[in-house]
Amino acid sequence: MRAREWTIVGCYRDPEDYGVPTLPDLNVQRLDCGGIAFADEGGEGFIAAENPMKVRR
Numbered sequence: 001m002r003a004r005e006w007t008i009v010g011c012y013r014d015p016e017d018y019g020v021p022t023l024p025d026l027n028v029q030r031l032d033c034g035g036i037a038f039a040d041e042g043g044e045g046f047i048a049a050e051n052p053m054k055v056r057r
Contacts, residue, residue: 006023009015015022027039036052037045 005020006015009018009020010023025041027041027043029037029039029045031037031048031050033050035048035050037048039045
């Protein structure tokens with residue numbers, strides 16, 4: 001699923017009316033090493049970045 005589709009449908013319509021799944025609610029956690037991790041409702045992190053970097057597009 002493209003982020004653009006979520007953004008457009010989420011701004012103007014109900015995403016489920018067009019077959020676009022709703023975005024999951026994720027918690028962002030800071031790690032002790034300065035990284036970040038995404039966690040689900042249970043609080044268990046499932047993806048992490050120990051050394052995140054800033055990028056320009």
